[in-house]
Each structure stands twice: as structure tokens, then as C-alpha cells.
Amino acid sequence: xxxxxxxxxxxxxxxxxxxxxxxxxxxxxxxxxxxxxxxxxxxxxxxxxxxxxxxxxxxxxxxxxxxxxxxxxxxxxxxxxxxxxxxxxxxxxxxxxxxxxxxxxxxxxxxxxxxxxxxxxxxxxxxxxxxxxxxxxxxxxxxxxxxxxxx
Numbered sequence: 001x002x003x004x005x006x007x008x009x010x011x012x013x014x015x016x017x018x019x020x021x022x023x024x025x026x027x028x029x030x031x032x033x034x035x036x037x038x039x040x041x042x043x044x045x046x047x048x049x050x051x052x053x054x055x056x057x058x059x060x061x062x063x064x065x066x067x068x069x070x071x072x073x074x075x076x077x078x079x080x081x082x083x084x085x086x087x088x089x090x091x092x093x094x095x096x097x098x099x100x101x102x103x104x105x106x107x108x109x110x111x112x113x114x115x116x117x118x119x120x121x122x123x124x125x126x127x128x129x130x131x132x133x134x135x136x137x138x139x140x141x142x143x144x145x146x147x148x149x150x151x
Contacts, residue, residue, distance in 0.1 A: 003074060013138040024087050049089060054147070055142065057146045057147040057149070060143045060146065060147070061140070061143045061144055061146075061147050063143075064136070064139050064140040064142075064143040066146075067136045067139065067140075068133070068136040068137055068140050070136070071129075071133040071135070072133055072136075074122070074125075074129040074132060074133075075129050075130075075133065076118060077120060077121035078119070078121075079117070079118070079119050079120075080117070080118045080120075081115075081116070081117045081118075082114075082115070082116045082117075083112075083113075083114065083115050083116075084112075084114045085111070085112070085113055085114075086110075086111070086112040086114075087109055087110070087111050087112075088109060088110045088112075089109040092106065092107065092108075092109060093105060093106045094107070111151045
């Protein structure tokens with residue numbers, strides 16, 4: 001951690017005090033590029049934006065926050081709904097033999113509509129849902145601590 005802080009301060013110092021030179025490709029006779037002045041806040045913001053460890057910790061924190069929301073959702077009832085429609089078409093008609101000759105039987109299509117809804121609520125889980133929320137909250141606290149470390 002101390003090495004990272006030292007590196008961050010060194011990078012900020014170089015960014016603030018760097019000046020263009022001939023080694024940087026400035027031809028003689030050309031005016032030098034204007035110097036950019038950065039405040040400490042701006043330098044730190046740039047350093048954090050380019051720090052992969054910090055970006056990873058930031059992503060981990062967002063994931064942990066989403067897992068807390070997901071764990072809390074197990075304490076609420078869930079509702080699901082569904083609908084299905086089936087249409088079957090068979091032959092239009094066929095001839096059926098009878099003692100008096102053939103009789104024409106007309107067959108039409110069949111339509112089936114199915115609507116369903118399900119409401120589920122866990123009455124007893126043995127504390128598993130509450131423990132999952134606690135574990136998710138602990139993981140969030142750990143990811144927030146990891147996020148504060150690179151600063």
C-alpha cells in the first residue's frame with residue numbers, strides 16, 4: 001500500500017512538473033507546447049481514472065451492491081404470470097360409413113388458451129434468507145474497504 005501511495009505521488013509530481021524538451025520531438029524554431037497546470041485534485045482524479053486496481057475495486061463494489069439487493073429480494077414474495085395459446089387444425093371433413101351410407105363429419109380447429117399466475121412466499125427457511133442478506137452485506141463492506149485502499 002505504501003509503495004502504491006509513493007508511486008501515485010510520484011506520478012502526480014511528474015505530471016505537474018513535466019515540460020516538453022527537444023528529446024520529446026520539438027524541433028528548434030517551433031514554439032514549445034503550452035504547459036498544463038493541474039491541481040492536486042485533478043492529478044489524483046486522473047491517476048485514479050487510470051488505476052486498474054481502483055477500477056477493479058469499483059466494479060467489485062457495484063457487484064456487491066447488486067448482490068445485497070438480490071439477497072434482500074428473497075425476503076419478499078414473488079409473483080409470476082404466464083399465458084399460452086395453442087391452435088390445432090385438423091382435416092376439414094371426412095366420410096364416416098353408416099348402415100344408411102356415408103355420413104360427412106365436419107371437423108374444425110381447436111383453440112386452447114391457458115392463463116396462470118403463481119404467488120410464492122417462503123414461510124420458513126431456517127434463517128437461510130436472513131443469513132444470505134448478512135453475508136451479502138459483509139461482502140459489500142469488504143469491497144468498500146478494498147475500494148478505499150487505493151485512495
